[in-house]
Amino acid sequence: xxxxxxxxxxxxxxxxxxxxxxxxxxxxxxxxxxxxxxxxxxxxxxxxxxxxxxxxxxxxxxxxxxxxxxxxxxxxxxxxxxxxxxxxxxxxxxxxxxxxxxxxxxxxxxxxxxxxxxxxxxxxxxxxxxxxxxxxxxxxxxxxxxxxxxxxxxxxxxxxxxxxxxxxxxxxxxxxxxxxxxxxxxxxxxxxxxxxxxxxxxxxxxxxxxxxxxxxxxxxxxxxxxxxxxxxxxxxxxxxxxxxxxxxxxxxxxxxxxxxxxxxxxxxxxxxxxxxxxxxxxxxxxxxxxxxxxxxxxxxxxxxxxxxxxxxxxxxxxxxxxxxxxxxxxxxxxxxxxxxxxxxxxxxxxxxxxxxxxxxxxxxxxxxxxxxxxxxxxxxxxxxxxxxxxxxxxxxxxxxxxxxxxxxxxxxxxxxxxxxxxxxxxxxxxxxxxxxxxxxxxxxxxxxxxxxxxxxxxxxxxxxxxxxxxxxxxxxxxxxxxxxxxxxxxxxxxxxxxxxxxxxxxxxxxxxxxxxxxxxxxxxxxxxxxxxxxxxxxxxxxxxxxxxxxxxxxxxxxxxxxxxxxxxxxxxxxxxxxxxxxxxxxxxxxxxxxxxxxxxxxxxxxxxxxxxxxxxxxxxxxxxxxxxxxxxxxxxxxxxx
Ligand code: PRX
Numbered sequence: 001x002x003x004x005x006x007x008x009x010x011x012x013x014x015x016x017x018x019x020x021x022x023x024x025x026x027x028x029x030x031x032x033x034x035x036x037x038x039x040x041x042x043x044x045x046x047x048x049x050x051x052x053x054x055x056x057x058x059x060x061x062x063x064x065x066x067x068x069x070x071x072x073x074x075x076x077x078x079x080x081x082x083x084x085x086x087x088x089x090x091x092x093x094x095x096x097x098x099x100x101x102x103x104x105x106x107x108x109x110x111x112x113x114x115x116x117x118x119x120x121x122x123x124x125x126x127x128x129x130x131x132x133x134x135x136x137x138x139x140x141x142x143x144x145x146x147x148x149x150x151x152x153x154x155x156x157x158x159x160x161x162x163x164x165x166x167x168x169x170x171x172x173x174x175x176x177x178x179x180x181x182x183x184x185x186x187x188x189x190x191x192x193x194x195x196x197x198x199x200x201x202x203x204x205x206x207x208x209x210x211x212x213x214x215x216x217x218x219x220x221x222x223x224x225x226x227x228x229x230x231x232x233x234x235x236x237x238x239x240x241x242x243x244x245x246x247x248x249x250x251x252x253x254x255x256x257x258x259x260x261x262x263x264x265x266x267x268x269x270x271x272x273x274x275x276x277x278x279x280x281x282x283x284x285x286x287x288x289x290x291x292x293x294x295x296x297x298x299x300x301x302x303x304x305x306x307x308x309x310x311x312x313x314x315x316x317x318x319x320x321x322x323x324x325x326x327x328x329x330x331x332x333x334x335x336x337x338x339x340x341x342x343x344x345x346x347x348x349x350x351x352x353x354x355x356x357x358x359x360x361x362x363x364x365x366x367x368x369x370x371x372x373x374x375x376x377x378x379x380x381x382x383x384x385x386x387x388x389x390x391x392x393x394x395x396x397x398x399x400x401x402x403x404x405x406x407x408x409x410x411x412x413x414x415x416x417x418x419x420x421x422x423x424x425x426x427x428x429x430x431x432x433x434x435x436x437x438x439x440x441x442x443x444x445x446x447x448x449x450x451x452x453x454x455x456x457x458x459x460x461x462x463x464x465x466x467x468x469x470x471x472x473x474x475x476x477x478x479x480x481x482x483x484x485x486x487x488x489x490x491x492x493x494x495x496x497x498x499x500x501x502x503x504x505x506x507x508x509x510x511x512x513x514x515x516x517x518x519x520x521x522x523x524x525x526x527x528x529x530x531x532x533x534x535x536x537x538x539x540x541x542x543x544x545x546x547x548x549x550x551x552x553x554x555x556x557x558x559x560x561x562x563x564x565x566x567x568x569x570x571x572x573x574x575x576x577x578x579x580x581x582x583x584x585x586x587x588x589x590x591x592x593x594x595x596x597x598x599x600x601x602x603x604x605x606x607x608x609x610x611x612x613x614x615x616x617x618x619x620x621x622x623x624x625x626x627x628x629x630x631x632x633x634x635x636x637x638x639x640x641x
Contacts, residue, residue: 253270
């Protein structure tokens with residue numbers, strides 16, 4: 001296929017980098033002199049005290065520290081400092097499920113709400129370093145809660161409202177949270193999610209929690225059924241509107257966010273104060289070329305890293321006006337996103353390929369019914385975007401005048417790593433693009449040999465950047481083992497990539513046992529253990545496969561115990577098991593009942609064979625079968641389809 005490129009128009013750029021030559025010059029400087037580069041960038045934040053050292057430690061010793069000695073507060077940077085000139089500018093536009101449900105928060109109103117909540121948290125005994133769990137839908141209180149924690153130095157851990165009570169419980173147990181903020185229910189389209197009920201279930205085994213603040217969103221009465229229950233709104237109404245920001249050290253923890261890996265339970269990725277905030281602030285501004293008063297809409301849920309870095313911290317530190325939407329993109333119909341763009345005059349729309357693929361399937365009509373004339377830029381994140389989907393986004397949604405900015409990054413990286421820069425770098429559909437400043441990507445083969453020029457391999461980072469995670473909460477060794485020992489001296493991303501002759505990167509997907517389904521990251525091991533927790537199951541193997549809408553679908557091969565009757569009811573039971581242990585996002589799309597699994601003689605499941613089987617590969621596509629312990633299994637597997 002002939003690869004197409006769209007050229008940048010540097011005349012349209014409002015802030016630096018101003019053109020491609022400028023990018024190249026700054027990039028070189030950022031790699032050669034990272035400390036000087038980041039010290040200059042640090043002017044983007046307000047500091048109580050400057051740093052003694054910009055960067056210390058390294059990837060080998062797993063002890064990277066940025067801006068050591070500096071003091072600052074994240075909430076001050078995201079809210080208070082904007083009050084001087086912009087107290088009455090809009091900070092948050094909240095759009096509910098129904099068209100008429102709209103709320104606006106100015107920076108002054110946001111500040112007041114944060115201070116009130118921060119005082120409630122303090123009154124409940126929360127202080128610097130304590131962990132607070134946030135289990136909320138897409139309502140302004142989710143953002144207010146994050147910033148109230150940051151204000152008093154509490155460490156938040158947001159749990160996606162789609163996760164089950166059991167997932168919530170394991171996160172609360174791991175962080176030993178003292179306080180949980182939740183709502184009675186969440187509404188998504190026509191469905192309601194019983195958040196408070198899930199918290200009640202989770203707390204059956206969480207002795208660290210002493211308070212649960214409940215937002216009576218759907219009007220439920222918060223009647224103190226349990227002694228730890230507090231009505232959020234009543235508590236806020238009584239609280240003082242002044243609350244000073246706690247002075248934080250650069251490396252004090254800001255938040256913990258759980259993410260799935262190839263093995264074990266999800267890891268608590270820990271981000272710290274200065275490096276993370278600076279990185280999200282600078283990347284947001286420079287990649288999107290954000291201009292004051294632009295309306296910015298990121299469709300991510302607050303429970304994921306995109307919701308942290310590019311819905312809350314990066315934009316608010318830039319004094320942006322952000323839009324958050326509580327509903328689903330197909331309610332009441334598939335035109336909803338474009339209608340919201342018109343209704344609120346959205347300038348920047350940042351979403352995931354899954355959503356674009358889903359809306360593209362409904363054709364151009366629902367898009368073209370709307371004007372979308374306010375749009376300046378379109379962004380994408382979370383999964384590889386197929387070139388034809390990229391083209392549709394560019395041609396139909398953006399009417400050929402909005403650059404499509406593909407941003408590759410991870411929970412662990414804190415912010416954009418490989419990306420296009422609006423009107424600075426040319427756009428190549430399907431390619432995430434070039435490294436952000438200070439990012440030094442490299443490709444290595446499985447033996448760790450560095451691959452040069454046009455090539456493909458494992459994507460690694462050769463240098464630390466300020467937004468890098470610092471540890472896995474409570475398990476530093478796991479951090480080292482997962483990210484830093486596979487290829488010593490490098491941070492290992494778990495992704496495969498190819499690099500073209502111009503140095504543009506195209507992400508080819510995960511190379512480990514992690515599935516990226518509909519932009520959500522789930523470890524195969526987590527789903528397997530949910531499946532085998534059912535007493536009728538002997539063994540399970542889960543793989544991802546190409547799925548036209550979700551990017552990757554989830555396929556489970558399960559071996560029932562002897563004598564178990566295999567029928568539709570058993571399938572349903574297994575699906576329920578996954579929903580209960582993890583959440584609906586991890587439900588397998590396909591379940592195959594088998595008598596055996598393809599294993600090596602040492603007992604390792606050969607997942608690549610399973611992947612090929614589910615994708616319809618013929619026997620010749622299955623690769624080397626010589627290490628199979630029981631070659632006859634292949635016949636059984638091929639007969640499944
Ligand atoms: O495989 C990559 C994919 O999503 C993974 C990170 O997932 P998570 O930590 O949940 O963060 C998602 C939002 C930043 C990566 O290892 N990924 C993310 N962005 C892209 C992507 N794959 C291709 N292109 C992208 N733009």
